[in-house]
Amino acid sequence: xxQMPNPKLTSKEMTMMTTVEQFTTSAKxxxxxxxxxxxxxxxxxxxxxELNMAAAKAIMTESFEFTQSMLAAKDVQQxxxxxxxxxxxMAEKSAAYxxxxxxxxxxxxxxxxKAMEGKAAESQKAFTQxxxxxxxxxxxxxxxxxxxLKSALASSQSAIESAQTAAKKALAMAESNVxxxxxxxxxxxxxxxxxx
Numbered sequence: 001x002x003q004m005p006n007p008k009l010t011s012k013e014m015t016m017m018t019t020v021e022q023f024t025t026s027a028k029x030x031x032x033x034x035x036x037x038x039x040x041x042x043x044x045x046x047x048x049x050e051l052n053m054a055a056a057k058a059i060m061t062e063s064f065e066f067t068q069s070m071l072a073a074k075d076v077q078q079x080x081x082x083x084x085x086x087x088x089x090m091a092e093k094s095a096a097y098x099x100x101x102x103x104x105x106x107x108x109x110x111x112x113x114k115a116m117e118g119k120a121a122e123s124q125k126a127f128t129q130x131x132x133x134x135x136x137x138x139x140x141x142x143x144x145x146x147x148x149l150k151s152a153l154a155s156s157q158s159a160i161e162s163a164q165t166a167a168k169k170a171l172a173m174a175e176s177n178v179x180x181x182x183x184x185x186x187x188x189x190x191x192x193x194x195x196x
Contacts, residue, residue: 026126033119037112044108051100058093095182106175113167124157 066086073079131153135146 022126022130026123029122030119033115037115040108040111040115044104047104048101051097051104055097098182102175128153 066082069082070079073082131149135149
C-alpha cells in the first residue's frame with residue numbers, strides 16, 4: 001500500500017523517499033530472485049543425486065552379472081571375449097552418463113543465466129530511473145558531474161553486455177568440445193573392441 005505524500009515534505013525529501021522506496025523494492029525483488037535460484041540449484045542437485053544413484057545401482061548389478069559370466073566361462077578364450085565385449089558398452093555408458101551430467105549442468109546454468117540477465121536488465125532500468133530522478137533535481141552547475149555519471153552508467157552497461165556475450169560464447173564452445181571428446185572416446189572404444 002502506497003502512502004500519501006506528506007504535504008509538508010520538500011521536493012528534495014520526496015525524491016529521497018522515492019529513491020529509498022525504489023531501492024527497497026529492488027532489494028525485495030533481488031531476495032525473491034535469490035530464493036528462486038536457490039530452489040533451482042537444489043533441483044539440479046537432486047537430479048545429480050538421482051542420476052548418481054541410478055548409475056551406482058546399474059554398475060553394481062552389471063558388475064555382479066559380469067562376475068557371474070566370468071566364473072561361468074569354460075576357457076581363456078571366453079574370458080578374453082567377455083572382457084573385450086565389455087569395453088564398448090562401458091564407453092557408451094560412460095558417455096551417456098557424461099551427457100546426462102552435462103545436460104543437468106547446462107539446464108541449471110541456463111536457468112541461472114536467464115534469471116541473472118533479467119535481473120541485470122531490471123536493476124539497470126531501476127538504477128537509470130534513480131539517476132534520472134537525481135539528475136532532474138540536481139542543482140545548477142552540476143552538469144559535468146551528471147555527464148560523468150551518465151558516462152559511467154553507459155560504460156557499466158556495455159561491460160555487462162560484453163560479459164554476457166563472452167559467457168554465451170564460452171558455453172557454446174564448451175558444449176562443442178564435450179560433444180567432440182565424447183565422439184572420440186566412443187570411436188576409440190569401438191576400435192579397441194574390433195581389435196580384440
